[in-house]
Amino acid sequence: MTNKTTSKISVIIPTYNEAGNLPVLIKNIFDQSIQNLHLLIIDDSSPDGTAIIANQLAKEYPGKIELIQREAKLGLGSAYKIGYQKAIASDVDIVVQMDADLSHSPQYIPEFLKQLDNADIVIGSRYIEGGKVDRDWNLLRKMISKLGVISIRIVTGLKIKDVTSGFKAYKIEVLKALNLEGLKCDGFGFQAEMIHSCAQSGYLIKEHPIYFRDRTKGKSKMSIQIILEAIKYLTLIRFK
Numbered sequence: 084m085t086n087k088t089t090s091k092i093s094v095i096i097p098t099y100n101e102a103g104n105l106p107v108l109i110k111n112i113f114d115q116s117i118q119n120l121h122l123l124i125i126d127d128s129s130p131d132g133t134a135i136i137a138n139q140l141a142k143e144y145p146g147k148i149e150l151i152q153r154e155a156k157l158g159l160g161s162a163y164k165i166g167y168q169k170a171i172a173s174d175v176d177i178v179v180q181m182d183a184d185l186s187h188s189p190q191y192i193p194e195f196l197k198q199l200d201n202a203d204i205v206i207g208s209r210y211i212e213g214g215k216v217d218r219d220w221n222l223l224r225k226m227i228s229k230l231g232v233i234s235i236r237i238v239t240g241l242k243i244k245d246v247t248s249g250f251k252a253y254k255i256e257v258l259k260a261l262n263l264e265g266l267k268c269d270g271f272g273f274q275a276e277m278i279h280s281c282a283q284s285g286y287l288i289k290e291h292p293i294y295f296r297d298r299t300k301g302k303s304k305m306s307i308q309i310i311l312e313a314i315k316y317l318t319l320i321r322f323k
């Protein structure tokens with residue numbers, strides 16, 4: 084159904100304090116010269132003025148960037164949901180989602196789009212052959228990430244290797260069919276919840292190797308609350 088030359092692509096980018104990263108990210112995305120590609124930035128009133136930067140960029144790339152500004156930090160999961168709903172309502176064929184902190188390289192977007200010819204969802208994966216986490220991650224950081232991924236795989240029974248990746252591409256049909264309101268997590272658990280729902284609905288999910296580079300500007304919003312939330316909801320899912 085999706086035709087490469089005419090497909091409308093929306094890249095959803097949630098931001099919180101990413102003023103230093105956004106200009107580089109956006110230039111890198113448009114440097115990929117992907118036809119009919121639009122950006123949807125969802126900013127939660129970042130105190131560092133990310134929205135001001137986003138508005139300036141929207142002027143530099145007329146008609147290509149839309150900014151949704153929310154009045155408070157309402158979380159990653161709900162930012163994605165708004166982005167998906169917006170894409171569904173605006174004739175989009177393919178949704179790509181990525182972080183704004185340059186951990187997800189736009190060079191992979193064309194590769195994801197190609198993979199969607201034979202899949203419903205593509206996951207940018209750090210944990211399949213060819214994928215890698217930042218070479219500067221120390222052993223503890225690697226272990227925590229791996230432990231998270233493995234626990235989620237055990238709890239959900241998912242066969243996917245990188246269940247917490249936030250770099251993905253979806254055919255719009257998938258997002259239209261999912262019960263987005265039924266998703267409860269707001270942090271990185273949201274990624275696993277989404278993939279779990281997609282797998283349960285029988286969609287074809289492919290992993291594509293990526294190199295995950297650490298952010299050099301700004302701070303991670305990962306917190307112990309986000310980890311606990313993921314554990315709680317995924318346990319509920321398992322025993323439902």
Ligand SMILES: Nc1nc2c(ncn2[C@@H]2O[C@H](COP(=O)(O)OP(=O)(O)O)[C@@H](O)[C@H]2O)c(=O)[nH]1
Pocket residue numbers: 096097098099100101125126127156157158159162181182183184186249271298302303304305
């Ligand atoms: N709109 C919005 N974006 C968020 C929120 N929390 C994180 N983000 C963005 O989501 C992406 C991933 O967050 P990040 O802090 O890099 O998480 P990490 O990579 O797991 O450490 C980045 O683009 C953040 O700016 C939030 O509450 N609201």
Ligand SMILES: [Mg+2]
Pocket residue numbers: 182184186298303
């Ligand atoms: Mg990050």
